Amino acid sequence: MALKYYFDLMSQPSRAVYIFLKANKINFEPKPIALRKGEHLTEEYKRVNPWMKVPTLEDNGFILTESVAILRYLSQKYKLPEHWYPHSDLQKQARIDEYLHWQHLNTRLQAAMVFQHKLLIPVAKNEKIDEKKVQRFKAELPKVIAHIETYFLRDQKFIGGEDISVADLLAACELMQLFPVFEEDVYESNLKIKAWMERVRTTLNPYFDEGHAITYRTRDSYKKIGPSLGAKL
Amino acid sequence: MGAVKFYADLRSQPCRAVFIFMKANAIQFELEKVDLFLGEQLQEKFTQVHSIQRVPVIDDDGFVLGESGAIFRYLSRKFNVADHWYPAADLARQARIDEYLHWHHTNIRVNAMMTFRHIYINTVRGKPVKEDEVRRHKSELSKALNHMALYFLKERKFLGGHDISVADIQALCELMQLDAVREEGLYLSNPIVGAWIGRVKAAVQPYLAECEAEGVGMMKQLYETITSSSKL
Numbered sequence: 001m002a003l004k005y006y007f008d009l010m011s012q013p014s015r016a017v018y019i020f021l022k023a024n025k026i027n028f029e030p031k032p033i034a035l036r037k038g039e040h041l042t043e044e045y046k047r048v049n050p051w052m053k054v055p056t057l058e059d060n061g062f063i064l065t066e067s068v069a070i071l072r073y074l075s076q077k078y079k080l081p082e083h084w085y086p087h088s089d090l091q092k093q094a095r096i097d098e099y100l101h102w103q104h105l106n107t108r109l110q111a112a113m114v115f116q117h118k119l120l121i122p123v124a125k126n127e128k129i130d131e132k133k134v135q136r137f138k139a140e141l142p143k144v145i146a147h148i149e150t151y152f153l154r155d156q157k158f159i160g161g162e163d164i165s166v167a168d169l170l171a172a173c174e175l176m177q178l179f180p181v182f183e184e185d186v187y188e189s190n191l192k193i194k195a196w197m198e199r200v201r202t203t204l205n206p207y208f209d210e211g212h213a214i215t216y217r218t219r220d221s222y223k224k225i226g227p228s229l230g231a232k233l
Numbered sequence: 234m235g236a237v238k239f240y241a242d243l244r245s246q247p248c249r250a251v252f253i254f255m256k257a258n259a260i261q262f263e264l265e266k267v268d269l270f271l272g273e274q275l276q277e278k279f280t281q282v283h284s285i286q287r288v289p290v291i292d293d294d295g296f297v298l299g300e301s302g303a304i305f306r307y308l309s310r311k312f313n314v315a316d317h318w319y320p321a322a323d324l325a326r327q328a329r330i331d332e333y334l335h336w337h338h339t340n341i342r343v344n345a346m347m348t349f350r351h352i353y354i355n356t357v358r359g360k361p362v363k364e365d366e367v368r369r370h371k372s373e374l375s376k377a378l379n380h381m382a383l384y385f386l387k388e389r390k391f392l393g394g395h396d397i398s399v400a401d402i403q404a405l406c407e408l409m410q411l412d413a414v415r416e417e418g419l420y421l422s423n424p425i426v427g428a429w430i431g432r433v434k435a436a437v438q439p440y441l442a443e444c445e446a447e448g449v450g451m452m453k454q455l456y457e458t459i460t461s462s463s464k465l
Contacts, residue, residue: 051380069331076324090310091296097303104338151284
């Protein structure tokens, strides 16, 4: 098949592109890479992506990394409905670009680090959760959530306006990383954000739930694992 | 339609990148300085313009936009600049530039910025520099520069291919921040990166010179003054 997609659904950007491919019925050969088994560190995968991260797209030999670049490439290549990534409306496009750039060191960084410190790192080190580190990143999230609400959403249904775009998809996937470690209150306590997350999920289902299957299972496992690491649920 | 309002502090890497891009494309703008070292981005006046409290920001006839990556594309399309800056029609070339601009945030920017900040801010304030943090960021930066050389550059003249693009200006400005604390060796020591940066500098030299005095030059001078006087 022309399109090969390398991903791990534990990874937020991997989920976003996976859900996008499914929701838009784009044919692809799934190439799951299990991060927990170190499959991203094999010589075989290194030949595909020397940076050894997921996701990676391979389109007839053309290798592309970075979920945002992949989402934009796919939306243009397959001439998808404009709302996903508005090409003709300069201002709408710009606002979505703005979110996609801003999110790296804001939504993504903070949410990912909370997840890492509440699960991956203590498990890897066979230690208890370092609450100080968790709090350090968690403390940044209220401001992130406030900016998403007041600057990016601005009383609209989605970041780009009336319709869902790649910005909403990526934002939702990053925030969902808080769900398996029982930190969803961070975004659910803001009612506008809670409603918007539900809207994203409803709009993208059944693909949203399909993409988050591992996320949901991880939350179930965390009911036992969390307390053993010192987490209070 | 008036000139684009450009809220910036030229000591900020992405601000310089947007400055150079606009100058290189003769896009008229009015620079409104937001002094980051005085915390002006957090004050009421600027917060009213942009509640996210970060620079650079442009105001194009009432349309306010932050994030240098978003500003590059918006200005490229609005002002119909030469295609090589941010290719519109060629999907693969555009994708490669998008790829660099997004990879840049957590790989080049974070590590170059944190190396600079730890050294510069602590030195200026007369505080001890956290050497282990600096070492960690330098090590990550080295890996990132290696990837830049072997994946983005390869045998290409520039990050996006054979012509200069916004990706090159973004990377250039971020790396040159290290010059202010005499750490340019970090990127010059990679021969592929060194050769590439020479090409980029040559391509945008006049505009680079224009933002030197209020940008890297200003910080370098202060750093040199403090570090040489502490040897007395």
